[in-house]
Amino acid sequence: MEYGIFDVLELLGALGFFIYGMKVMSDGIQRTAGSKLRDILRGMTRNRYLGVFTGFIITCLVQSSSATTVMVVSFANAGLLNLVESIGVIMGANIGTTITAWLIAFFGFKVKISAFALPIIAIGFPMMFAKRSTTRSFSEVLIGFALLFLGLDALKNAVPDLNGNPEFLDFLATFTGYGILSTMLFVAVGTIITIVVQSSSAAMALTLTLLFNDVITFEIAAAMVLGENIGTTITANLAAIVANVHAKRAARAHLIFNIIGVTWLILIFPFFLDFIKYLWSPAQSLLQTVIPNLDESQSELQLSLFHTVFNVINTVIMLGFIPVIARFVTKIVPSKGIEDEAYNLEYIGTGAIVNTEASILEAKKEILKFGKLVNKMTGFIAELLVETDNKKFKKTLSRVKKYEEITDKIESEIVLYLAKVSEGELSELASSQIRILLSIANDLESIGDINYTMARTIKRKAEEKIYFIPKQREHLLDMFRLLDEGMEIMIENLDNDLQGNQLEKAYAAEKAINHKRNELKKGHLKSLEKGEYKYESGMIYADLFSAVESVGDRVISISEASTGKIS
Numbered sequence: 001m002e003y004g005i006f007d008v009l010e011l012l013g014a015l016g017f018f019i020y021g022m023k024v025m026s027d028g029i030q031r032t033a034g035s036k037l038r039d040i041l042r043g044m045t046r047n048r049y050l051g052v053f054t055g056f057i058i059t060c061l062v063q064s065s066s067a068t069t070v071m072v073v074s075f076a077n078a079g080l081l082n083l084v085e086s087i088g089v090i091m092g093a094n095i096g097t098t099i100t101a102w103l104i105a106f107f108g109f110k111v112k113i114s115a116f117a118l119p120i121i122a123i124g125f126p127m128m129f130a131k132r133s134t135t136r137s138f139s140e141v142l143i144g145f146a147l148l149f150l151g152l153d154a155l156k157n158a159v160p161d162l163n164g165n166p167e168f169l170d171f172l173a174t175f176t177g178y179g180i181l182s183t184m185l186f187v188a189v190g191t192i193i194t195i196v197v198q199s200s201s202a203a204m205a206l207t208l209t210l211l212f213n214d215v216i217t218f219e220i221a222a223a224m225v226l227g228e229n230i231g232t233t234i235t236a237n238l239a240a241i242v243a244n245v246h247a248k249r250a251a252r253a254h255l256i257f258n259i260i261g262v263t264w265l266i267l268i269f270p271f272f273l274d275f276i277k278y279l280w281s282p283a284q285s286l287l288q289t290v291i292p293n294l295d296e297s298q299s300e301l302q303l304s305l306f307h308t309v310f311n312v313i314n315t316v317i318m319l320g321f322i323p324v325i326a327r328f329v330t331k332i333v334p335s336k337g338i339e340d341e342a343y344n345l346e347y348i349g350t351g352a353i354v355n356t357e358a359s360i361l362e363a364k365k366e367i368l369k370f371g372k373l374v375n376k377m378t379g380f381i382a383e384l385l386v387e388t389d390n391k392k393f394k395k396t397l398s399r400v401k402k403y404e405e406i407t408d409k410i411e412s413e414i415v416l417y418l419a420k421v422s423e424g425e426l427s428e429l430a431s432s433q434i435r436i437l438l439s440i441a442n443d444l445e446s447i448g449d450i451n452y453t454m455a456r457t458i459k460r461k462a463e464e465k466i467y468f469i470p471k472q473r474e475h476l477l478d479m480f481r482l483l484d485e486g487m488e489i490m491i492e493n494l495d496n497d498l499q500g501n502q503l504e505k506a507y508a509a510e511k512a513i514n515h516k517r518n519e520l521k522k523g524h525l526k527s528l529e530k531g532e533y534k535y536e537s538g539m540i541y542a543d544l545f546s547a548v549e550s551v552g553d554r555v556i557s558i559s560e561a562s563t564g565k566i567s
Helices: 005-033 035-043 048-062 065-077 083-096 098-108 114-127 133-158 167-173 180-197 200-212 218-231 233-240 245-267 269-288 294-319 322-332 356-386 390-422 428-463 470-494 504-530 535-561
Strands: none
Touching (some): 005 133, 065 245, 083 098, 098 200, 098 294, 180 218, 200 218, 218 233, 218 269, 218 294, 245 294, 245 322, 356 428, 390 428, 428 535, 470 535
């Protein structure tokens, strides 16, 4: 029987079915876990050993090393993990992904889980309409699990039947018998398959299925698994394309770690296979108690053992070299050292939203940077008040204008990014955090606008030869000093979690600004009556201290929002 184009399409469709089930289940698990995954990552990466364990646990939970590594890239991008911590988590993810192979080998070929798939969907489907977002997310876990094994069942039926297609074995036989070159060829095949399907779990499922149906030998399957270890790094590297230098380094470290591991194993490939056969004997006795008909699935379980042992040994070997890998990737991915004046979002990019929690943290980091930029811009206004050198005055004025354009762009980008995050299903906490961040971004952009208006007012004052008396200038500088204190407190609050911030200091700073404004307002009216300065000078003076107070209103609004209070 000829294996035609329709059969190929059927195979690809079955593979797509499996990948879709894997994605639905993984997304559901991530949404169900929500901030817990974030807490695990942040709390359990204090050293490289805990990092490995964390990566293993999270990958076991979400059943996707790609999801874990992309999450790591996102957290590195948001500054929540340093490079050494990121590498440790990625190493653990490599071990965690081997659990998928064991599940498929245990249940996919011996237990008819596909027979239970429809009842599982029947249980999960009504839960999709629940009010609680956690229940809806859990329904995705159940439905994704059912679809995954339905896809695996379709995959088993879609692979070629060797009795009717003996040419497949003849075709593969032409590429075997060349020693290390044959191994490298099938490593390349495994890499390409994983890059194409964008899932090492799907590539592993396909490899196990081909092995189960005797389409490929154990040696070929093992070589393909090595290739899949390289191919799985592509997802994280693609996610890092639009990310910052920290995320790029984490992704490159993943690629280098896996390439080094595959390289040393290719060199000792035949000996390592003998080692796996040696380990299989005691493992077989242990597994015999769980799987009575073990003989029928020995090859698939041996391949799972090969996958796990390789990743564990590679991690143990490379664990001591994490600092070396970190230094190497730092050298090959140098920082460009772009200053704030060059508009660029440092933490968020234009890639796909993979994990809501990580995306919100990235936006929060960007807003913190936004707050520091606005504070710096406010400092320029105070400089303009006392600058007497015309050349320096124009340069500072130009910087204020540039910063105003930057604030507009940053707010626009943050709003678009958060809108993109909001397209997915959100927990109540995530929805609340997005509203808070949008409110803060709007206030920061408003501060930028007020600063620019003050700069233009000071420019008009200079052009029209309107002068302040020393008392006016000193009073305005006092206002700016109080405002700077308030903005420093605001930045402290932005740098904390969006909960539990203390507002007493922020309210005290805002109260001092208001008190000073009221004091200047009364004094200003008396000074005008006494004729201490001209009316034109007084108008600009009043506009400026009122504008500073207006900035102070936005500052306290941001501090309040950082505690979850949105007016």
